[in-house]
Amino acid sequence: MPRVLVYTGILLAALALLPLALLDYARSTPSRHPRLQLVPDMDQQAYHRAQGGSSVFADGRAMRIPPAGTVARGELREDDAYFRGMAPDSSWVTELPVAWTMERIRYGQNRYQIFCAPCHGDAGRGDGLVARRAEQLAEGTWTPPSDLTAAVTAARPDGELFAIISHGIRKMPAYGSQIPVDARWAIVAYLRALQRSANGTLADVPESHKAELR
Numbered sequence: 001m002p003r004v005l006v007y008t009g010i011l012l013a014a015l016a017l018l019p020l021a022l023l024d025y026a027r028s029t030p031s032r033h034p035r036l037q038l039v040p041d042m043d044q045q046a047y048h049r050a051q052g053g054s055s056v057f058a059d060g061r062a063m064r065i066p067p068a069g070t071v072a073r074g075e076l077r078e079d080d081a082y083f084r085g086m087a088p089d090s091s092w093v094t095e096l097p098v099a100w101t102m103e104r105i106r107y108g109q110n111r112y113q114i115f116c117a118p119c120h121g122d123a124g125r126g127d128g129l130v131a132r133r134a135e136q137l138a139e140g141t142w143t144p145p146s147d148l149t150a151a152v153t154a155a156r157p158d159g160e161l162f163a164i165i166s167h168g169i170r171k172m173p174a175y176g177s178q179i180p181v182d183a184r185w186a187i188v189a190y191l192r193a194l195q196r197s198a199n200g201t202l203a204d205v206p207e208s209h210k211a212e213l214r
């Protein structure tokens with residue numbers, strides 16, 4: 001084979017790799033400019049950043065202040081019983097403002113075990129793992145979690161328990177920002193189940209199950 005053909009062949013093979021190398025370079029290097037876009041749609045357009053400035057408005061802000069009294073959809077929270085656990089005369093509601101269903105109690109159990117049991121314990125006796133560990137460490141700064149089946153807590157109206165979960169009590173922090181309203185009521189329902197089971201007597205056991213006790 002003539003030499004010139006061999007060299008031309010090698011050169012062509014090397015050139016054939018060039019587009020691939022350029023592609024790879026384009027993909028792996030950062031650039032402040034948009035890549036070549038055949039159909040740009042509306043991908044790049046002028047916009048203001050949150051909390052940024054703007055010369056369009058007299059006050060120089062890009063973000064507009066909502067007119068006084070504006071409430072976003074679904075944020076009115078007018079229902080005091082549901083959102084604050086309060087009756088119209090500002091006393092605590094004594095009945096759940098949601099339906100008592102088995103499903104809700106089970107959901108409350110699930111939420112309780114996630115949010116409350118680490119401190120208050122699975123049965124609500126104030127002996128959760130965190131509490132037990134803190135007692136082991138004996139640093140002297142730990143406030144023991146309350147026994148939620150105790151008479152004082154059992155006597156609190158439903159609305160007050162809801163408010164305690166929402167805003168905390170004494171040394172216990174608020175859980176309102178972590179637990180949605182509906183889940184808080186479900187936890188209240190489950191607390192009632194815990195209290196009922198902790199303070200049950202033989203008379204609460206149905207006749208058909210009494211035999212199993214002995």
Ligand code: HEC
Pocket residue numbers: 112115116117118119120130143144145146147148152153154156161164165169170171172173175187191
């Ligand atoms: C970080 C630990 C911790 C978690 C989590 C926690 N608690 Fe508490 N809770 C406490 C402590 C501590 C107290 C007692 C505070 C005090 O006496 O200063 C308390 C007190 C209470 C009381 C008041 C008891 C009474 O009648 O005086 C209620 C009710 C209660 N907790 C419910 C809950 C519920 C429901 C949850 C889950 C949503 C929860 N707590 C999660 C630590 C916790």
